[in-house]
Amino acid sequence: MEHKGRNKGGRPKKETAEKLSYRIGVKMAAADYFRLLTRAYEAGISPSEYMRECFRNGYVQERLSKEHSDYVRQLCGMANNLNQLAHKANAGGFSEARWDCKVAVARIHELLNKIGI
Template sequence: MTNKGGRPRLSASQKKKYKVDVKMSTEDYYTLKSKAMKAGMTKSEYMRRCIHDSSVRERLSPEHQKQIRQLCGMANNLNQIARKANAQGYSNARSEYLHLAKQIDQLLNQL
């Protein structure tokens, strides 16, 4: 068989055989179109690049949300201890501070 020229065949992993339909608002569509044009790519190639080059962080689990709320409460407690220390003297607030600091360390280690 003689070589007729043309583009070499793509391997199975290089072929683009899947199609994904995406619904967008008008604003999103024109943003995509504009960014792809500025990048000198087709909309499809731009979206493929976005998929490869970006990352999405997972949502916080309910357990992590609970721990963050606990940290916020502990921060409020620290502020109260600081006010007490300023008003009554530092020696009275020291034990409360040490106890709360230990709890915060434990919670941060869990996160």
């Protein structure tokens, strides 16, 4: 009866270096506290995670906004359309897919301008 190698299920235990076991109390003025809350909200993370990111990297990278994530989703769909057009062009000749490719490229260019790339 060996039970030591048995998988009990659940999330694996974190290693010592990954555990958040230390707590630090920080006093802040009201303006600093609300600035922290605002910046954490804009980044889409908790204030604690915001402070950890600042400490690790010196900056915090903001998450994609809903608008930008919609643009990325649209770009993925357009990439799929371009792949279909390339397949169509290879199968039936390039002259048939020429107009469709121009339209797709114009839409992608317009979307990239909206994103700011």
